[in-house]
Amino acid sequence: MKVFVGLCLLTIAVTTPVDKKLGDHWSYAAGYEECPDWVDPAKTIPKPIEKICGGTLECPGYEDVANTNCGFGARRVAAGKWVGTNVNIRKGGQGYSEAFKRLFNYITFENEEGGRINMTAPVITKGYLNQEFDLINSTMHFFIPSDLANPPAPTSNLVYIEDWEEITVYFRVLGESSGKITEAEWEEEFTNLSAALEKSEIGYNSFLSVVGGFTDPWSQQQRTEVMLVGA
Ligand SMILES: *[C@@H]1O[C@H](CO)[C@@H](O)[C@H](O)[C@H]1NC(C)=O
Ligand SMILES: *[C@@H]1O[C@H](CO)[C@@H](O)[C@H](O)[C@H]1NC(C)=O
Ligand SMILES: *[C@@H]1O[C@H](CO)[C@@H](O)[C@H](O)[C@H]1NC(C)=O
Secondary structure (H helix, E strand, C coil): CHHHHHHHHHHHHHHCCCCCCECEHHHHHHCCCCCHHHCCCCCCCCCCHHHCECCCEECCCEEECCCCCCCCEEEEECCEEEEEEEECHHHCHHHHHHHHHHHHHHHHCCECCCCCCCCECCEEEEEEECCCCCEEEEEEEEECCCCCCCCCCECCCCEEEEEECCEEEEEEEECCCHHHCCHHHHHHHHHHHHHHHHHCCCCECCCEEEEEECCCCCCCCCCEEEEEEEC
């Protein structure tokens, strides 16, 4: 199986044209046009959002925002309810795994009704930065299905429900699961996203980094987004 997948990837790498203008395979999958200087023919093609949201998984309502600039996509995300928990960043990767587990437990049984709540996408991880852009704390969130107007209360006091307002987010996409993305890659993606926004004179919150994990780790095609929130 691994060899087969490997061979398929090789075929794609050999036959895919390097040009990635909108309408091309990569740009279509990502949802925006890459800046010419940043085009990397080796970049893995991400799973298009249309193939995730509204299929097997519900996502918060969203609408693409018209954008003629390169290097990022823009969308308006509808208001909704989210379940959240704090990440213990001092524990590194384990802190993120523990936060995920707490949210997963909430949707499977650790809620006052003891019932199951459907998994949704994306899993959101927020990173709060200080004036020196160092990470000071982090939270993780699952979107609550829209038909649950009154979600059951969490039984864990480390888990909380929040109402999020409608926002505009700007994003760049990676076709890898978050576990495979290196520290240097995260930094480069966020740096380039902010550079592209600044070039386009778009205001954003520079002290809040957001990561959206749209696919499970076993998914054949992955979609991970780095996002900045419009000011
Ligand atoms: C980020 O920007 C730098 C400088 O323009 C460029 O060399 C690099 O390829 C870009 N990286 C990505 C992942 O687009
Ligand atoms: C949960 O997801 C399943 C499978 O996608 C779907 O059939 C079902 O209607 C969903 N349940 C609710 C309450 O939305
Ligand atoms: C994280 O830091 C921000 C900025 O100081 C603060 O607003 C927020 O309440 C903090 N969240 C947690 C979970 O500590």
